[in-house]
Amino acid sequence: MTFQITIDGRAVPVEPGQTIGAALHAAGVRAWRTTRFGGRPRGLFCGIGVCFDCLITVNGRPPERACLLEARPGDEVTTS
Amino acid sequence: MSAPDDRVSAACDLVVVGGGPAGVAGALTAALRGLNVVLVDSGARLGGQYFRHQAGAAHTATPGLDRFLRQGRALGERAEVLLGHQVWTVTRDGDRLTVHCQTPDGRPVAIRCRDLLIATGAHDRPLPFPGWDLPGVLTAGGAQALLKGNGVVAGGRVVVGGTGPFLLPVAAGLAGAGAEVLGVFEANGGLALARHPVLALGKAGEAAGYGLAMARHRVPYRTHQAVIAAHGERELEAVTVARLDGDWNVLATREVACDTLAVGYGFVPQIELGVELGCQTRPDADGMPVLAVDGRQRTTVDGVWAAGEPTGVGGRHLAELEGRIAGLAVAGAPVPGVLARRRRRMRAFGEALHHAYPVKPGWQSWLRDDTLVCRCEEVPVARVRAALALGATDARSVKLLARPGMGWCQGRVCGYAVACLAGERPRPPRRPIAQPISLGALADLDTH
Numbered sequence: 181m182t183f184q185i186t187i188d189g190r191a192v193p194v195e196p197g198q199t200i201g202a203a204l205h206a207a208g209v210r211a212w213r214t215t216r217f218g219g220r221p222r223g224l225f226c227g228i229g230v231c232f233d234c235l236i237t238v239n240g241r242p243p244e245r246a247c248l249l250e251a252r253p254g255d256e257v258t259t260s
Numbered sequence: 261m262s263a264p265d266d267r268v269s270a271a272c273d274l275v276v277v278g279g280g281p282a283g284v285a286g287a288l289t290a291a292l293r294g295l296n297v298v299l300v301d302s303g304a305r306l307g308g309q310y311f312r313h314q315a316g317a318a319h320t321a322t323p324g325l326d327r328f329l330r331q332g333r334a335l336g337e338r339a340e341v342l343l344g345h346q347v348w349t350v351t352r353d354g355d356r357l358t359v360h361c362q363t364p365d366g367r368p369v370a371i372r373c374r375d376l377l378i379a380t381g382a383h384d385r386p387l388p389f390p391g392w393d394l395p396g397v398l399t400a401g402g403a404q405a406l407l408k409g410n411g412v413v414a415g416g417r418v419v420v421g422g423t424g425p426f427l428l429p430v431a432a433g434l435a436g437a438g439a440e441v442l443g444v445f446e447a448n449g450g451l452a453l454a455r456h457p458v459l460a461l462g463k464a465g466e467a468a469g470y471g472l473a474m475a476r477h478r479v480p481y482r483t484h485q486a487v488i489a490a491h492g493e494r495e496l497e498a499v500t501v502a503r504l505d506g507d508w509n510v511l512a513t514r515e516v517a518c519d520t521l522a523v524g525y526g527f528v529p530q531i532e533l534g535v536e537l538g539c540q541t542r543p544d545a546d547g548m549p550v551l552a553v554d555g556r557q558r559t560t561v562d563g564v565w566a567a568g569e570p571t572g573v574g575g576r577h578l579a580e581l582e583g584r585i586a587g588l589a590v591a592g593a594p595v596p597g598v599l600a601r602r603r604r605r606m607r608a609f610g611e612a613l614h615h616a617y618p619v620k621p622g623w624q625s626w627l628r629d630d631t632l633v634c635r636c637e638e639v640p641v642a643r644v645r646a647a648l649a650l651g652a653t654d655a656r657s658v659k660l661l662a663r664p665g666m667g668w669c670q671g672r673v674c675g676y677a678v679a680c681l682a683g684e685r686p687r688p689p690r691r692p693i694a695q696p697i698s699l700g701a702l703a704d705l706d707t708h
């Protein structure tokens with residue numbers, strides 16, 4: 181059954197088994213962090229855990245790779 | 261020897277790292293010969309890249325997936341399969357190896373074994389170009405992983421670019437799943453492939469299938485063309501497509517509006533674990549370092565074997581075959597001549613593909629001074645060129661001076677490009693750990 185996670189309070193639908201990165205990308209959220217120096221937006225790039233572009237903060241934990249992290253109902257993503 | 265919370269699987273003969281076609285075939289073959297086998301993969305499911313699939317979904321569009329899943333179930337009955345376990349280093353102690361993994365919740369797990377099979381696959385090999393770090397630009401494999409693993413179509417209006425036969429399944433997959441694929445831009449001349457005798461023998465059927473799918477969805481396939489720039493404010497809005505000469509210098513350009521780009525210029529075999537253990541490497545036909553193995557998939561280090569992409573990119577059929585050969589060899593069984601011959605033929609096919617789809621130096625003319633080479637440390641081309649002007653003569657000194665490859669990905673993404681810019685062949689990775697891991701797990705290792 182489809183469930184929800186949130187990004188900065190906004191609801192995003194998830195199919196069971198999807199990664200947080202995939203669910204955000206599918207919902208049209210293509211960037212969730214900015215780079216340290218240039219402030220450039222970043223989201224998915226390699227999709228398989230190699231590039232670390234997709235680092236994301238979920239439930240206040242230290243940054244993890246969104247393309248690998250399976251979404252759980254109620255996960256809260258924060259972008260700043 | 262190991263930290264108290266390390267789980268040590270004492271009686272294991274063989275640890276296989278990688279649950280793709282090579283690893284599963286190797287593990288199952290060895291288990292069927294009576295070996296005590298543990299297979300480790302960082303992913304949530306077996307499959308690797310080609311057989312990546314959604315949890316529980318009846319998504320069997322991938323040719324061969326049913327058979328692979330049966331192999332996976334047979335393996336599960338005869339061997340221990342540890343999913344979600346990322347191997348970050350292997351240490352040696354006499355004739356025993358210890359494979360150190362980490363679970364997603366950060367728990368260290370150590371497995372002792374006599375033999376190790378490295379079946380870690382490959383990752384995409386991107387080339388930098390202006391705007392390649394805009395959200396909406398994905399690697400070709402990344403777009404494929406979104407689709408196969410998550411059922412997510414990477415975008416609505418999609419451009420596919422790069423070089424190699426892999427662009428075909430990516431485009432066919434996207435179009436079949438409902439994306440409007442505006443074009444496949446192959447920087448080389450795709451037709452060279454069909455004329456090659458080995459290739460005519462080999463994959464003609466599969467290529468024809470993708471060709472049909474592309475024709476059905478009216479996807480244009482353009483050779484000697486490439487995406488040389490991506491444009492957009494906060495995310496991708498358009499790309500510049502160029503017509504290229506034989507060296508990939510730009511002849512003419514046009515803009516194509518799109519929301520997504522899937523781009524890939526071949527693959528980088530993941531050989532870190534082997535390099536760290538001292539295994540000899542050799543340059544593959546495209547110059548990429550791969551693990552040197554003999555006819556039984558044995559590396560130059562005792563007890564260490566390799567199969568699939570780490571021994572040279574050749575696709576999933578070769579990966580599975582090499583896995584089987586390795587499984588037999590580790591179990592001390594003879595390798596039938598028919599398997600050895602098939603392997604030689606498929607290797608030749610892989611090498612022919614490398615020759616048909618090379619990376620030509622003209623891509624460097626697509627770069628602008630401010631184009632990022634290293635996405636992690638945000639190092640622009642100008643800084644790399646300044647380091648070269650200062651006297652850096654190889655990729656390693658460029659890295660020390662300009663810091664490309666010093667970030668999170670440890671040069672996995674930009675390593676190839678930096679080597680090209682420095683005018684040398686890519687070298688085997690010298691990374692202390694096979695996967696970046698938390699400092700906690702490193703500290704635990706110190707206490708051993």
Ligand SMILES: Cc1cc2nc3c(=O)[nH]c(=O)nc-3n(C[C@H](O)[C@H](O)[C@H](O)COP(=O)(O)OP(=O)(O)OC[C@H]3O[C@@H](n4cnc5c(N)ncnc54)[C@H](O)[C@@H]3O)c2cc1C
Pocket residue numbers: 228277278279280281282283300301302303307308309310311345346347348379380381382383384400401402404405426429527530567568569570575576579580694695
């Ligand atoms: C992103 C991507 C998508 C691809 N999609 C296709 C496709 O759709 N069609 C196609 O024909 N080819 C595809 N390929 C090419 C692919 O390399 C081969 O087809 C085939 O999957 C190779 O099989 P393999 O067994 O050698 O490695 P893989 O299938 O890549 O399997 C390697 C496995 O090792 C695991 N692994 C690696 N390092 C570690 C570690 N340190 N610890 C634990 N586990 C580890 C990985 O998680 C992976 O599951 C893709 C390649 C990439 C990079």
Ligand code: FES
Pocket residue numbers: 223224225226227228229230231232233234235245246247248
């Ligand atoms: S997209 Fe590359 S690590 Fe997640």
